[in-house]
Amino acid sequence: MKAKEMQTHMRLADFIRAEIEPILQDWEEFALTILPARDMGKTGLRDHAKGMLLEIADDLDSHQSASEQDAKSKGREPKAEGESSAEVHGGDRQSSGFSVIDTVSEFRALRASVVSHWTKAYPTITGQQVEDLTRFHEAIDQAVAESLEQYATVKETETRLFGAVLLASPDPIFVLDLEGSFVYANKATTDLFAMEIQAIVGKSTLDLGFSFASDLQRALGKVIAEASTQRGKFVHTFASGRGERFEYLLAPVLDEHQKPEAVACIFRDITEQALAEEKIWHNAHHDQLTGLPNRRLFLDRLEQAIKHAKRSKTPLSVLFMDLDGFKGVNDTLGHEAGDRLLSDVAKRLTGCVREGDTVARLGGDEFTVILADAKERHDVALVAQHIIDALTLPFQFAHQPVQISVSIGISRYPYDASSPVALLEAADQAMYKAKKSDSNRVYFCEAIDQEGRDSD
The missing domain is CATH 1.10.490 (Globin-like)
Structure with a gap:
């Protein structure tokens, strides 16, 4: 048109x-x-x-x-x-x-x-x-x-x-400004902190004296610098007494230019979950009767000890122990008494070594010890004798004294073996030599080698 x-x-x-x-x-x-x-x-x-x-x-x-x-x-x-x-x-x-x-x-x-x-x-x-x-x-x-x-x-x-x-959220949710100060907190947050909202807004986690504040501040810096989400965990007991283990999620609040203008945070109480996971792990790695590390955890710790010994160029020793007379206690006094005896043995063994050493129960009446940084053979022999002396003291059961003895085999890294399993087997062989010799005997793996050379 x-x-x-x-x-x-x-x-x-x-x-x-x-x-x-x-x-x-x-x-x-x-x-x-x-x-x-x-x-x-x-x-x-x-x-x-x-x-x-x-x-x-x-x-x-x-x-x-x-x-x-x-x-x-x-x-x-x-x-x-x-x-x-x-x-x-x-x-x-x-x-x-x-x-x-x-x-x-x-x-x-x-x-x-x-x-x-x-x-x-x-x-x-x-x-x-x-x-x-x-x-x-x-x-x-x-x-x-x-x-x-x-x-x-x-x-x-x-x-x-x-x-x-x-x-309505059961999870604490709050917003921090770019300096880390609170600008908003929901009711779950004030309940967890056991603080009024007026005492929270304008303060940082550092100001509030929380033990996890430094870690949270570092994570906050990453969120702001990278405009990315950050996750983490911390352990802290708040004034409210609610929870102990927590995980957190920090997420950037972006402006129209996709630049962070604030950071939103969510806490989640994972205390029950964490404790349940720890219990499962503990049960899988510890003897249920004595609470000592089991074979699985013992071998893992032995592997770590060998790595440390290799780096520091220091020896370590493995003591393999078998109780003499335990079967008689089980047969005459019953399994309940036998279990109590094993628990008491575990306590005495733990008292014979340093806190950094490992005492483990491999099963039955067999126990092991990892001695780290025992540089001289004589030092290892002294610890073994201390164990023998501790276990020969009577155990009291319903006013009835019970006496046992112990046979100990010892292997040393790096002289006798260099792997966890080989060290354990060497100590086991030495223990059988000690048991055949007499009760309350200590046998070093190197003595077996010497016997082999003498018979040639």
């Missing part, structure tokens, strides 16, 4: 319907400059704008009284039944992460696109066209009002729901 014919016959409502595609193309170019809009498809961007333009075109075709015109010019037009495209737009934009400024700027761009195309087609407008343009501006203002009202309604609803979730 020629421009002259358009000037004569086309009103703004019809123009919007006829030119809606180029109008939307210009508007879309602007919309894609808004950060949250970049992740939206064309449909998500255009549907509201197209609906609003068509509703405005219908409005321009409708009769409008002076009072209605005045109300619309102030954004106070009576609300129609059902949601308008502008209201849908406002709610959607809030949910999509648009700011109020972003949302309003879309309307400005929509207004600018329509006016630009209209004035290019009609450089000079008069009469009805002037009235149409005035009513168009009023309709845009009304759409802005409807959109922002819905934006605010959704925002308030979201805030209330979020607040309810935070309030």
Whole structure:
């Protein structure tokens, strides 16, 4: 259609319907400059704008009284039944992460696109066209009002729901500023800290004297520097007495430029879970009767001890012990007495060595000891004799003294073997030599080698 014919016959409502595609193309170019809009498809961007333009075109075709015109010019037009495209737009934009400024700027761009195309087609407008343009501006203002009202309604609803979730959450949730000071804390946090919210906000975990504060501050620095999530665990007893083991999650709160502006944190009490896991691990690595390390943990510790001895170029010794007379106690006094005897033996053995040494029960009446940093053979022999003396003292059962003895075999690293299993086997062989010789005897593995050479 020629421009002259358009000037004569086309009103703004019809123009919007006829030119809606180029109008939307210009508007879309602007919309894609808004950060949250970049992740939206064309449909998500255009549907509201197209609906609003068509509703405005219908409005321009409708009769409008002076009072209605005045109300619309102030954004106070009576609300129609059902949601308008502008209201849908406002709610959607809030949910999509648009700011109020972003949302309003879309309307400005929509207004600018329509006016630009209209004035290019009609450089000079008069009469009805002037009235149409005035009513168009009023309709845009009304759409802005409807959109922002819905934006605010959704925002308030979201805030209330979020607040309810935070309030109901059993997990402490709080927000820290970039310096590590509290700016928000939910009820679970104040309950855990046993502090009023006024005493928390504005303070840091360092200010509050928490033992984990330094670790949390380091994690906070990583969150801010890398804009990434950080996880960790800590052990702390709060004034409330609730929990002891905790894990935490720190997550950045990003601004419109994707830069951290705050850090959200969640604590989770994992005390029961941690204690249960520790119990499972303890049961898998310790003798249930005596509480001493079992064979599995003994070999693991022996491996670590060998590595240390190799690095420090110091010897270590393994003592393998078998109780003499234990079977008689079991047969005459019963298994309950036998179990008690084994527990008492474990206590005496532990008292014979240093805290850094390992005493283990391999099963039955067999016990082992790892002696670290015993540099001289004579020192090892003294510890073995101390054990013999301790175990030959009577054990008291229901006013009845019970006496046993012990045979001890000893292997030394690196002289007799260099692996955990080989050292244990060497000490076991030496123990059998000691048992065959006489009770309360100590036998070194090197003596077996000497016997072998003497018999050649």
